[in-house]
Amino acid sequence: MARNGLCLPGNAPAFRATLVLSLLLLLQPIRAGHDYHDALRKSILFFEGQRSGKLPPDQRLKWRRDSALHDGSTAGVDLTGGYYDAGDNVKFGFPMAFTTTLLAWSIIDFGRVMGTEQRNAVKALRWGTDYLLKATAVPGVVFVQVGDPYSDHNCWERPEDMDTRRTVYKIDHNNPGSDVAGETAAALAAASIVFRSRDPAYSRLLLNRAVKVFEFADTHRGAYSSSLKNAVCPFYCDVNGFQDELLWGAAWLHKASRRRQYREYIVRNEVILRAGDTINEFGWDNKHAGINILISKEVLMGKADYFESFKQNADGFICSVLPGLAHTQAQYSPGGLIFKPGGSNMQHVTSLSFLLLTYSNYLSHANKNVPCGMTSASPAFLKQLAKRQVDYILGDNPLRMSYMVGYGPRYPQRIHHRGSSLPSVQAHPARIGCKAGSRYFLSPNPNPNKLVGAVVGGPNSSDAFPDSRPYFQESEPTTYINAPLVGLLSYFAAHY
Numbered sequence: 001m002a003r004n005g006l007c008l009p010g011n012a013p014a015f016r017a018t019l020v021l022s023l024l025l026l027l028q029p030i031r032a033g034h035d036y037h038d039a040l041r042k043s044i045l046f047f048e049g050q051r052s053g054k055l056p057p058d059q060r061l062k063w064r065r066d067s068a069l070h071d072g073s074t075a076g077v078d079l080t081g082g083y084y085d086a087g088d089n090v091k092f093g094f095p096m097a098f099t100t101t102l103l104a105w106s107i108i109d110f111g112r113v114m115g116t117e118q119r120n121a122v123k124a125l126r127w128g129t130d131y132l133l134k135a136t137a138v139p140g141v142v143f144v145q146v147g148d149p150y151s152d153h154n155c156w157e158r159p160e161d162m163d164t165r166r167t168v169y170k171i172d173h174n175n176p177g178s179d180v181a182g183e184t185a186a187a188l189a190a191a192s193i194v195f196r197s198r199d200p201a202y203s204r205l206l207l208n209r210a211v212k213v214f215e216f217a218d219t220h221r222g223a224y225s226s227s228l229k230n231a232v233c234p235f236y237c238d239v240n241g242f243q244d245e246l247l248w249g250a251a252w253l254h255k256a257s258r259r260r261q262y263r264e265y266i267v268r269n270e271v272i273l274r275a276g277d278t279i280n281e282f283g284w285d286n287k288h289a290g291i292n293i294l295i296s297k298e299v300l301m302g303k304a305d306y307f308e309s310f311k312q313n314a315d316g317f318i319c320s321v322l323p324g325l326a327h328t329q330a331q332y333s334p335g336g337l338i339f340k341p342g343g344s345n346m347q348h349v350t351s352l353s354f355l356l357l358t359y360s361n362y363l364s365h366a367n368k369n370v371p372c373g374m375t376s377a378s379p380a381f382l383k384q385l386a387k388r389q390v391d392y393i394l395g396d397n398p399l400r401m402s403y404m405v406g407y408g409p410r411y412p413q414r415i416h417h418r419g420s421s422l423p424s425v426q427a428h429p430a431r432i433g434c435k436a437g438s439r440y441f442l443s444p445n446p447n448p449n450k451l452v453g454a455v456v457g458g459p460n461s462s463d464a465f466p467d468s469r470p471y472f473q474e475s476e477p478t479t480y481i482n483a484p485l486v487g488l489l490s491y492f493a494a495h496y
Contacts, residue, residue: 034394036493039407040117043485046405046453047124049419050479052091052159053081063424063449067159068166071146075168077138079146082131086478087417089159090147093135094224094236097183098284099479100128101252102354104190105294106487109358111194113494121486122194129191129206132184136213144180144224145169149235156437158422163434169231173216177224179238181217182245183287185210189252207256214249221246240286243273248287251294266295267306276313280320280329282351284480289317293355293362300366314359318382319372321352335398335463336388343473344457346403346481349393353386354484357491360386387496390488393455398463405477406452413446416469416476420451441469455481 048061052068071091072079085095103125111118135143148165155164171177188210195203225237232238247266254262275291282289292313298304299311321330321338330352331339340348360382363369369376388396395402395410402408405415415421422432422440427448432440454477459465466474 034391034396034492034496036390036489036496037115037117039394039404040114040486040489040493041120042404042406042453043455043482043489044117044120044124044453046451046455046477046482047083047127047479049451049454050083050085051081051127052084052089061452063426064419065160065425068146068162071166072134072143072168074166075143075170077134077143077168079131079134079143079168081127081134082146083128083479084159085480087415087420087472087476088149088152089157089162089164089418090149090152090235091131091145092232092236093142093144094180094183094232094238095284095478095480096128097132097180097187099483100125100132100187101183101190102351102480102483103128103486104187104194105358106354106484106490107194108190109361110487110490114490115493117490121490122198124486125191125194129188132187133205133209136184136188136209139212140216141170141172142177142181142184142213142216143168143170144177144228145231149231155434156418156422156441157432157434158419158425158437160419160425161431161433167231169228171224171227173220175224175227176217176220176222177227178217178221178242179245180224181213182242182249183284185214185217185249186245186252186287188213189249189256192256210249210253210256214246214253217242217249218246236284238285240281241274244277244287244291247273247275247291251291255294263304263306270309275310276316279313279317280352282355283347289314289352289355292317293359296359297362300362300368302366315370315372318356318359318370318377321356322372322377322385325372325375331461333459333461333463335392335459337392337397337459337463338389339461341461344476344478344481345460345473346393346455346458347478349389349458350455350481350484350488353389354487356382356386357488386488387492390485390492393458393485397459399459399465401465403456403458403465405454405456406450412456412465412467412475414444414467414469414475415447415451415454415456416472417447417451417454420447420449420454421469422448424449451477453482455485457481 085092148167151164188206192203192206223238223242250262250265292310295310296314299307323332338349360379364379369378393403395408402411457474
């Protein structure tokens with residue numbers, strides 16, 4: 001049986017065929033057709049709503065205004081710009097760097113099929129890299145956060161009104177943070193590939209900085225949540241350890257620079273830095289699956305037999321997320337959505353789907369399938385599974401609701417987002433104080449400002465969604481949900 005790209009040998013047990021049949025049903029679309037290009041445009045537009053600092057003249061989301069124009073001043077540095085990661089007003093460096101890396105990877109692999117949106121995607125990337133360059137401008141120091149999270153989370157106020165403490169947090173040789181520094185190096189290196197032909201001088205700056213930041217991360221090893229526990233935990237606490245970010249940074253530096261030292265670093269540290277751990281995870285805290293997929297491309301292109309173990313890990317990751325197989329480690333909702341316990345589930349949906357699609361492209365070029373025990377999965381099958389996840393986000397789900405704001409006839413109206421839920425400066429010029437915003441937070445009314453393109457945390461494991469601001473795990477958007485979605489939507493807009 002080879003329907004839809006999942007192959008079974010002739011002697012496979014009947015119950016396995018039953019599981020596969022349920023899988024095939026899972027992949028069937030609920031309704032036909034989506035405007036993937038419209039969704040792509042909106043997914044990139046969302047990043048303009050998350051901008052911090054002085055907004056440019058071509059800012060398209062007009063309800064936003066300049067904010068946090070003195071960030072870094074208390075530390076004698078310029079840390080204006082960058083992105084607010086979610087619905088609050090803190091600039092967390094760890095998820096911002098991961099967002100930047102995934103935006104870059106989306107453009108590297110799918111930029112050629114983005115059409116008219118490629119320019120906007122590159123702008124979104126540069127808004128992130130310009131900030132990361134500021135955050136790494138002092139040698140031996142990485143500024144990893146601006147804003148006191150407890151002070152910020154005690155208020156419900158617009159970023160334009162912000163009067164909470166803009167405390168600056170940094171890592172250095174006395175207080176290491178190989179995780180956030182390794183991710184920052186990855187982001188700078190990945191972005192250098194994007195700008196190589198577009199702006200060679202800027203590309204060189206990014207790559208040179210990535211080299212220095214990685215050297216700092218590797219020389220002074222440790223988790224930033226040990227150094228800065230009170231500031232970053234429980235918000236973006238590194239639960240997974242810093243080892244994966246060192247391999248991740250080295251992998252991107254190898255791809256960007258082609259220097260032998262990074263290839264040798266990866267081979268030498270593969271076991272020490274636990275490349276094969278937790279292979280079914282990929283997100284701001286855990287890079288293992290991403291490392292293996294990224295490095296596997298070279299193996300599949302026939303250029304790097306010394307990385308063969310990474311391809312085996314990548315195959316293991318794929319098998320771990322396929323539904324219907326005996327040893328799958330992924331949970332699916334009744335409506336077919338990948339689900340992992342914890343907050344902001346859509347971050348897992350978009351990141352894992354991005355890897356499925358990316359790996360399917362690498363496999364296609366090499367004319368390979370993924371062996372999963374008694375079955376094998378074809379590239380076409382992986383694409384279909386990724387597409388099914390994207391279609392669920394866009395409205396093919398039991399509630400017939402799009403989880404992207406502004407896409408489709410029905411979408412979340414009460415997202416957990418300060419700027420979206422409070423009256424804009426244009427509508428309400430007077431300042432709205434810290435606690436004065438609480439009535440807007442608790443209001444049953446829809447948000448007055450549409451954060452177009454924002455994808456929220458999404459429904460629970462039974463496909464239910466409250467559409468209520470206090471339910472932040474379901475109703476809060478994040479930049480790292482959208483970044484991999486940019487690549488996914490680019491591909492589907494070009495091919496469907």
